[in-house]
Amino acid sequence: RITEDTRTGALLAGLDINMQPADLPTLDRYLATLHSLQRGGLRINIHLGELFGAAFSRRVLSRIIPSRIGHGVLLLEDAETVRLIREHGICLDMCPVSNTRLDVWDWTRSSPAARAMHLGLPVTINSDDPLLFGAGLAPNLALAGLSPAQLDAARLAGSRYGYQR
Numbered sequence: 001r002i003t004e005d006t007r008t009g010a011l012l013a014g015l016d017i018n019m020q021p022a023d024l025p026t027l028d029r030y031l032a033t034l035h036s037l038q039r040g041g042l043r044i045n046i047h048l049g050e051l052f053g054a055a056f057s058r059r060v061l062s063r064i065i066p067s068r069i070g071h072g073v074l075l076l077e078d079a080e081t082v083r084l085i086r087e088h089g090i091c092l093d094m095c096p097v098s099n100t101r102l103d104v105w106d107w108t109r110s111s112p113a114a115r116a117m118h119l120g121l122p123v124t125i126n127s128d129d130p131l132l133f134g135a136g137l138a139p140n141l142a143l144a145g146l147s148p149a150q151l152d153a154a155r156l157a158g159s160r161y162g163y164q165r
Helices: 006-011 021-039 054-061 079-088 096-101 112-118 137-143 148-160
Strands: 014-017 043-048 068-071 091-094 123-125
Touching: 014 021, 021 043, 021 054, 043 054, 054 079, 091 112, 096 137, 112 123, 112 148, 123 137, 123 148
Parallel strands: 014 043, 043 068, 068 091, 091 123
Antiparallel strands: none
């Protein structure tokens, strides 16, 4: 429907996809449409590397290459996934507060964002559902564990990988 209704399509700047392993057949069903939307300039963000590890993420990335990956903290230890992310210039949108509160990663101990930057990956720092986690952008930036230069790089990545149409 999006591809048929140009007025609706023109209103969209990006598409955010949340999924789990059981959703792969559904993703496969919509791949042709998603690829068409990407060719038309629509940016796609897929949440990976938060609740499921690198093996699942590689399965998704073998089907579609998003502009951005929501979270990505569990992907940094897998060299093949890091290579794919770097090769395709995918930005990791990291959310320190929600990752810590959900026990995905303890950002008080180490910074996945700093590690990702060290690996040459673009990173942004974000709030993840501020109403649910009770934290806007400022607490996420404070918990990110980034130097001022790294924070500037994250801000620049936000501009570069933003959803402008």
